[in-house]
Amino acid sequence: MMNISIIGAGYVGLITGIGFAKLNNKVSIIDLNKSLINQLNNSETPFYEPELKTFLNDKLVDNNLNYFNEYELGIDENTELVFVCVQTPTNLETGKTDTKYIKSVLEKLKELENYNFNICIKSTVKSILVEEICNEINIDFNKVIFNPEFLREGSAFFDFFNPDRVVVGGNDSEAIQKCLNLYRDFDCELISTDPISSQMIKYLSNTYLALRLSFVNETYRLVEDNGGNPKEVIDAIGKDSRIGNNYFRPSPGWGGSCFPKDVKEVENSYQNNNNLPLISRIIKSNELQMDWFCENLLKIANLQNKKNIVLIGAAFKENTDDLRDSPTLKIYDRIQNNGIDIVIFDKNIILTENYYSISSYEDLKDDCLYVEMFPDTSEERKQLVSKINTFKNSYLFRMWE
Secondary structure, eight states: EEEEEEEEOSSSHHHHHHHHHTTTEEEEEEEEEHHHHHHHHTOOOSSSOOTTHHHHHOHHHHHEEEEESSHHHOOOOTEEEEEEEEOOOOOTTTTOOHHHEEEEHHHHHTTTTTTOOEEESSSSOHHHHHHHHHHHHTTOOGEEEEOOOOTTTTTTHHHSOSSSSSEESOOHHHHHHHHHGTTTTSEEEEEEHHHHHHHHHHHHHHHHHHHHHHHHHHHHHHHHTTTOOOOHHHHHHHTSSTOSSTTTOOOOOSSSSSSHHHHHHHHTSSSSSOOOGGGGGHHHHHHHHHHHHHHHHHHHHHTTTEEEEEEEOSSSSSOOOTTTTTTHHHHHHHHTTTEEEEEEEEOOOOTTTTEEEEEOGGOSSSSSSEEEESSSOSSSHHHHHHHTTOOOOOOOETOOO
16 A cells, blocks of 8 residues: 555546555545535546546545645655646647646645655656756656556546556656556556656657557548548458557547647657658648548538538547547538538537537437547447438438448
């Protein structure tokens, strides 16, 4: 058992805190957002993630996990590790990371440095930026370690308890081992490395996955343009054991909170992008995919003589309510004002006034082009498809079929 504090009750911080509490560690989650802490103290879910409600009501988790909105209440002389899980937004135009939240946390932890804890960065940020902040505010960078997260929205708890690998980077072997001890019972390789490498593992893993998704989308366009069957070609390529089918499904485009900013950060790591001819084109390829997808939808609508398009699913992928860089919203923005009435259907997400959306089956109507934005095997989606299939003059489009 270890005494842990986690700064940030967002997606990564909350999942991580619950996970460590379930492993019978004493965990304090600290967030300055009082309303969020009140929600959590009332076992209310601040976002959608499968199993989140179940874990919040788990007896072992409840016994081991506490929530605070003040650092002094959640960190004391018994605290051994403090995980930093705050956002590190990246400007997608310049590729520069905003480190103000990291800096604010480190400044506060500096005030509590008389306690003998190590700082562990889970946020995705280049270690050199953290080192610069530490030097500026006089924190010993050797006390800082890095433990990047590899959680997928929609399967975060499975990913936490069944990681492919655990990575911890730092300059102090004792600090690294302290963190690795938390994962000692996990059935995976525990990797210790230096600070720079630990974060580059995270950045480049996401960059490769984005590249892979862009490759399969370009494959789809290429095969279709040459008169072939994209689904059969992609399925056959994926059967090669060197390639596989994971992250190998065509889509309208990729988005989310991680891929766009992480790819841009890697791209920005070199002043001259000519050094990265492949990586520097990944985001452009994704933008071209969304342009192509819109053109394709308009062609299908014209062929089917439909003046109404319904995009099914508002989030950037299945099993989440995260709208950050959602392809659905980008597709909506591109198609509106093209002589087509477009609407987003999602039973679980209420959109802003910038987007016309519906959430009730009663609002669905005939004579529309219905577009599934991502696969969803839930009963809710099956009911939706059954409803659409009762219409005589509507058309349902799934890119991956």
